[in-house]
Amino acid sequence: GEDVEQSLFLSVREGDSSVINCTYTDSSSTYLYWYKQEPGAGLQLLTYIFSNMDMKQDQRLTVLLNKKDKHLSLRIADTQTGDSAIYFCAETENSGYALNFGKGTSLLVTP
Amino acid sequence: GAGVSQSPSNKVTEKGKDVELRCDPISGHTALYWYRQSLGQGLEFLIYFQGNSAPDKSGLPSDRFSAERTGGSVSTLTIQRTQQEDSAVYLCASSRMGGVNTEAFFGQGTRLTVV
Numbered sequence: 001g002e003d004v005e006q007s008l009f010l011s012v013r014e015g016d017s018s019v020i021n022c023t024y025t026d027s028s029s030t031y032l033y034w035y036k037q038e039p040g041a042g043l044q045l046l047t048y049i050f051s052n053m054d055m056k057q058d059q060r061l062t063v064l065l066n067k068k069d070k071h072l073s074l075r076i077a078d079t080q081t082g083d084s085a086i087y088f089c090a091e092t093e094n095s096g097y098a099l100n101f102g103k104g105t106s107l108l109v110t111p
Numbered sequence: 112g113a114g115v116s117q118s119p120s121n122k123v124t125e126k127g128k129d130v131e132l133r134c135d136p137i138s139g140h141t142a143l144y145w146y147r148q149s150l151g152q153g154l155e156f157l158i159y160f161q162g163n164s165a166p167d168k169s170g171l172p173s174d175r176f177s178a179e180r181t182g183g184s185v186s187t188l189t190i191q192r193t194q195q196e197d198s199a200v201y202l203c204a205s206s207r208m209g210g211v212n213t214e215a216f217f218g219q220g221t222r223l224t225v226v
Contacts, residue, residue, distance in 0.1 A: 040219070042219045042220055043202065043204075044217070045214050045216075088153075088154065090154075095159070095167060095169075097142070097144075097161070097167075098144070098156040098159060098167070098170065099146075099154075100156070101146075101154035102153060103151070103152070104153060
């Protein structure tokens with residue numbers, strides 16, 4: 001399938017903001033998603049954004065979508081040590097139900 | 112149950128043996144997905160079941176892989192004649208209905224190691 005690209009690693013200090021970036025290639029994607037995976041756990045849906053939106057905010061999370069550049073970002077405000085995890089960007093494939101995931105960004109939050 | 116349940120959580124098998132991985136979706140969820148998470152490869156879609164429709168098997172990597180879903184609930188992913196490259200975490204997810212606007216809930220996965 002098409003490639004979803006993410007940087008592999010991000011380290012921030014507790015209390016700072018984290019920004020995780022993603023680029024996707026399928027312009028027909030209807031929804032774009034951010035999933036979180038904690039060690040030894042399954043994937044948890046954090047948030048998603050519909051392709052006709054530019055921004056979505058949910059408490060400490062802000063998703064920005066630039067359709068022209070096919071760029072998606074997740075901003076976590078006031079990052080906490082409990083936010084340390086792998087964050088996956090995903091887009092819907094042509095099927096409309098299968099998800100095409102990036103390789104994930106490991107976020108490390110240091111005290 | 113409260114969430115998607117997968118068993119076993121870990122499986123070590125010898126190369127060439129067959130394995131079965133089980134997924135119990137959330138009760139009432141009609142859609143069920145299998146994904147594979149390999150080191151350095153991210154998550155790959157394997158197969159999708161929706162109600163009584165024919166499954167989408169387009170993501171299965173070879174004919175050694177098969178899956179079934181009995182009674183619209185429990186699903187079993189079978190890998191025959193396992194190879195070392197099959198080593199991965201196999202994740203199952205379910206959603207209330209198929210389609211892009213319903214949240215998929217993931218299980219904790221089965222870590223398969225082929226030695």
